[in-house]
Amino acid sequence: VSSGPAVRARVSDSSVRRLSGYHRILEDLERQGQEVVSSARLAELAGTNPAQIRKDLSYFGTFGKRGSGYRVEDLRSQILAILGLNRQWKVALVGAGNLGHAIFSYKEFARYGFNVVAILDIDPGKIGQNWDGIRICGWDDCDALLAATGAELAVIATPAAVAQGVVDRMAKAGIRGFLNFAPRKVDVPPEAALRTVNLTIELESLTFDLRDWGRS
Amino acid sequence: VSSGPAVRARVSDSSVRRLSGYHRILEDLERQGQEVVSSARLAELAGTNPAQIRKDLSYFGTFGKRGSGYRVEDLRSQILAILGLNRQWKVALVGAGNLGHAIFSYKEFARYGFNVVAILDIDPGKIGQNWDGIRICGWDDCDALLAATGAELAVIATPAAVAQGVVDRMAKAGIRGFLNFAPRKVDVPPEAALRTVNLTIELESLTFDLRDWGRS
DNA sequence: CGCTGTGAATGTATTCACAGCG
DNA sequence: CGCTGTGAATACATTCACAGCG
Numbered sequence: 013v014s015s016g017p018a019v020r021a022r023v024s025d026s027s028v029r030r031l032s033g034y035h036r037i038l039e040d041l042e043r044q045g046q047e048v049v050s051s052a053r054l055a056e057l058a059g060t061n062p063a064q065i066r067k068d069l070s071y072f073g074t075f076g077k078r079g080s081g082y083r084v085e086d087l088r089s090q091i092l093a094i095l096g097l098n099r100q101w102k103v104a105l106v107g108a109g110n111l112g113h114a115i116f117s118y119k120e121f122a123r124y125g126f127n128v129v130a131i132l133d134i135d136p137g138k139i140g141q142n143w144d145g146i147r148i149c150g151w152d153d154c155d156a157l158l159a160a161t162g163a164e165l166a167v168i169a170t171p172a173a174v175a176q177g178v179v180d181r182m183a184k185a186g187i188r189g190f191l192n193f194a195p196r197k198v199d200v201p202p203e204a205a206l207r208t209v210n211l212t213i214e215l216e217s218l219t220f221d222l223r224d225w226g227r228s
Numbered sequence: 229v230s231s232g233p234a235v236r237a238r239v240s241d242s243s244v245r246r247l248s249g250y251h252r253i254l255e256d257l258e259r260q261g262q263e264v265v266s267s268a269r270l271a272e273l274a275g276t277n278p279a280q281i282r283k284d285l286s287y288f289g290t291f292g293k294r295g296s297g298y299r300v301e302d303l304r305s306q307i308l309a310i311l312g313l314n315r316q317w318k319v320a321l322v323g324a325g326n327l328g329h330a331i332f333s334y335k336e337f338a339r340y341g342f343n344v345v346a347i348l349d350i351d352p353g354k355i356g357q358n359w360d361g362i363r364i365c366g367w368d369d370c371d372a373l374l375a376a377t378g379a380e381l382a383v384i385a386t387p388a389a390v391a392q393g394v395v396d397r398m399a400k401a402g403i404r405g406f407l408n409f410a411p412r413k414v415d416v417p418p419e420a421a422l423r424t425v426n427l428t429i430e431l432e433s434l435t436f437d438l439r440d441w442g443r444s
Numbered sequence: 445c446g447c448t449g450t451g452a453a454t455g456t457a458t459t460c461a462c463a464g465c466g
Numbered sequence: 467c468g469c470t471g472t473g474a475a476t477a478c479a480t481t482c483a484c485a486g487c488g
Contacts, residue, residue: 032432059413063459070471078465078470095432096439114330120428189434197275205437207430212336214423216248216311218405221421223312279481294448294487
């Protein structure tokens with residue numbers, strides 16, 4: 013939004029991730045017809061504390077009314093803009109395996125404005141198939157396909173071994189944001205952004221919590 | 229391992245998650261025939277700094293030799309034990325949709341000893357199908373199925389709206405660890421562990437980094 | 445010597461606590 | 467009054483820097 017304050021301070025990554033959670037809760041509240049919400053109530057729903065919420069929001073401006081709280085609809089749309097979700101994003105999906113397919117079909121993505129406009133794979137058995145009318149293209153066509161579709165983000169759902177190569181080529185072709193599912197550290201150029209989802213790390217930190225429970 | 233020191237100090241979650249990353253790197257090094265590795269080299273591969281590595285390891289014991297470094301094979305197997313991966317884990321998968329299927333087929337999980345022993349869904353069209361010989365059962369059979377298979381962990385790949393109910397019932401049936409993919413906060417009893425993977429949060433924090441880039 | 449292991453120092457994130465506005 | 471917004475205080479994580487062992 014043009015009216016948003018958009019302060020340019022250093023904001024922690026965890027803050028931003030929490031904002032995303034607040035947004036979802038505000039959607040629920042809006043659906044339930046709630047008009048205002050306090051930081052206390054929001055904190056309860058988000059599983060955090062009120063100060064955390066107010067601090068997170070304060071990095072971006074001032075959204076509440078003292079004495080009453082936040083207008084649900086306003087706050088939600090402000091957060092939407094802060095997160096850069098008040099527009100559509102064109103996404104290229106690399107890797108048309110099971111994981112790629114699950115991501116492609118994930119309804120939540122489309123709901124937040126992420127549109128898969130290109131699918132790439134190296135498997136000749138996959139190339140030429142299409143998913144919901146989007147043709148799976150070979151890796152050779154990468155640059156042309158990105159240019160033609162105007163993809164801005166890429167989801168990497170390839171084997172770990174090839175992830176870095178994929179990112180390098182796509183970054184060179186102008187992709188600015190990468191969501192990497194390959195369980196391997198990858199580097200991106202400084203002008204690009206990267207998030208990694210490592211599913212094995214999640215399971216392994218879970219078993220850490222449970223290891224050697226001889227007691228009840 | 230029985231010789232492991234297994235110190236009982238408060239260890240940060242990020243430390244544990246990094247350990248999981250070190251483990252993967254050590255596997256690679258072992259495969260390449262490397263016998264020893266220094267914290268400096270490991271840091272380089274992991275994208276962190278040597279002190280971080282030494283500190284992370286120091287929470288669990290002392291694994292290196294001053295002057296030379298760490299024996300790759302030893303360190304790897306020690307970390308394996310620390311993470312609780314030196315045994316098999318029986319996993320129940322709830323939700324046989326696209327995401328559930330992708331998780332089920334994810335080779336990395338099996339490689340680390342996570343075995344899906346039960347699959348549950350509520351869709352009558354899914355119930356009775358089988359994946360790799362594992363029959364998809366209805367939610368009504370939940371308790372019996374968990375008891376019969378001895379599942380210890382659960383992967384929640386259901387819609388957000390039902391996630392809490394699923395977790396409640398499964399926790400009551402004795403599941404101690406949950407990996408939740410539903411984009412909703414869920415609570416687990418104090419004796420159970422929980423990790424959440426929220427795919428939309430990842431994409432949304434990515435677009436945050438890229439929002440309003442008018443400059444080049 | 446070289447590299448680990450670790451207390452001490454620094455840097456970040458979270459929480460407190462209260463001034464101030466509606 | 468009630469609840470936000472925020473500087474100050476606390477808690478936590480990372481990095482430094484060096485003593486000490488192989």
